Amino acid sequence: GQSLEQPSEVTAVEGAIVQINCTYQTSGFYGLSWYQQHDGGAPTFLSYNGLDGLEETGRFSSFLSRSDSYGYLLLQELQMKDSASYFCAVSVYGQNFVFGPGTRLSVLP
Amino acid sequence: EAGVVQSPRYKIIEKKQPVAFWCNPISGHNTLYWYLQNLGQGPELLIRYENEEAVDDSQLPKDRFSAERLKGVDSTLKIQPAELGDSAVYLCASSLDRQYEQYFGPGTRLTVT
Numbered sequence: 079g080q081s082l083e084q085p086s087e088v089t090a091v092e093g094a095i096v097q098i099n100c101t102y103q104t105s106g107f108y109g110l111s112w113y114q115q116h117d118g119g120a121p122t123f124l125s126y127n128g129l130d131g132l133e134e135t136g137r138f139s140s141f142l143s144r145s146d147s148y149g150y151l152l153l154q155e156l157q158m159k160d161s162a163s164y165f166c167a168v169s170v171y172g173q174n175f176v177f178g179p180g181t182r183l184s185v186l187p
Numbered sequence: 188e189a190g191v192v193q194s195p196r197y198k199i200i201e202k203k204q205p206v207a208f209w210c211n212p213i214s215g216h217n218t219l220y221w222y223l224q225n226l227g228q229g230p231e232l233l234i235r236y237e238n239e240e241a242v243d244d245s246q247l248p249k250d251r252f253s254a255e256r257l258k259g260v261d262s263t264l265k266i267q268p269a270e271l272g273d274s275a276v277y278l279c280a281s282s283l284d285r286q287y288e289q290y291f292g293p294g295t296r297l298t299v300t
Contacts, residue, residue, distance in 0.1 A: 111287040120191075120278065120291035121230065128287075165229050169287050174243060175220075177229030 080104035080168055082178035089184045090156055098151045098181045100166030109169040110142050110149045113177070116162045124151070124164075153183075161185045189213065191292035193279050199298045205267035208295045211260070212281030219256055220289060221264050222278040230278055236262065269299045 082102045090096040100110065109128040113121040125133055127142035127149060139152040153160055166178040192211040200206050212219050217238050222230035233252065235243040238259035247254065251270070256262040266273055276296050280289040 109287050120293050121280075121289075122291070123288050126285075126287045167229075167287070174232050174235070174246070175286050175289070177231070180227070180229050182227075 080170060080174075080176045082166055082168060082176065084164075084166060084178045084181045086179070087182045087184070089186065091186045092156055092158060094156050095152065095154050096156060096183065098153075098164050098166075098183065100149045100151075100178055102147050102149075102166070102168050102178075104147075104168050104170055104176070106171040107144070107147075107168055108171055110140070111167045111169065111175075112138075112140055112151045113165045113167060114162050115165065115180075119162075121165065156185050158185050158187065191279055191281055191290055193277075193292035193295055195295055196293060197296050197298075199300065200269055202271055202299050203268040205265065206269055206297060207263055207265045208277050208279075208297075210262045210264070210279030210292060212262075212279070213283075213290055216281035216283050216290070217259065218282045218286065219262050220280040220282075221254060221262070222280065224276045224278055224294070226275075233264070266297075269297075271299050273297060274299045 111126045112124040115121040125140040132141045137154045142149040163180045163182050165180045194209050219236040221233040224230045234247045234254050236256045254264045276294040278294045280291045282289045
């Protein structure tokens with residue numbers, strides 16, 4: 079099976095930088111994704127790492143280290159609208175796409 | 188481009204009653220997913236369709252849950268009979284050729300009393 083771990087909550091102030099970590103244990107791993115979900119809303123795709131290294135999309139960046147079974151989502155220049163839950167998810171060859179438990183980010187003024 | 192459409196948005200039923208949820212994916216998306224999401228947790232896959240074929244239903248409680256995707260387009264998820272523990276948000280998602288990039292509908296919030 080697969081298991082993913084994320085911090086349950088993270089708090090930061092507007093304009094700051096925050097990093098949300100994700101560690102995973104799975105066989106047949108081939109990629110790590112990140113999704114954002116506002117309260118009452120649908121999850122929306124943010125980024126995907128199929129290879130080791132950093133992927134940048136505007137204020138958001140995502141990192142993957144396959145050797146460490148670890149990744150993170152980096153959010154820069156935090157805005158109030160970034161307050162949401164963030165989920166990492168693993169893609170596994172021939173199997174399910176599995177979501178982590180989620181990290182609730184609170185951005186304070 | 189229209190997004191994933193789900194109905195109803197909210198449903199309240201008594202336990203032991205049947206309930207059905209409907210999903211229309213983004214046009215052209217051949218893969219459709221049904222997820223269950225409990226409050227404060229990540230989505231959990233119930234079933235995945237490739238066109239009209241259910242390719243992964245290992246997590247679907249088949250004694251009470253059923254799903255179909257006739258003609259490989261829209262899909263229906265049914266629960267019969269519903270139990271109190273089925274109260275959750277049921278999400279539908281679709282993807283084109285990259286499983287890691289899924290597009291989600293707004294979900295159906297089910298309350299079983």
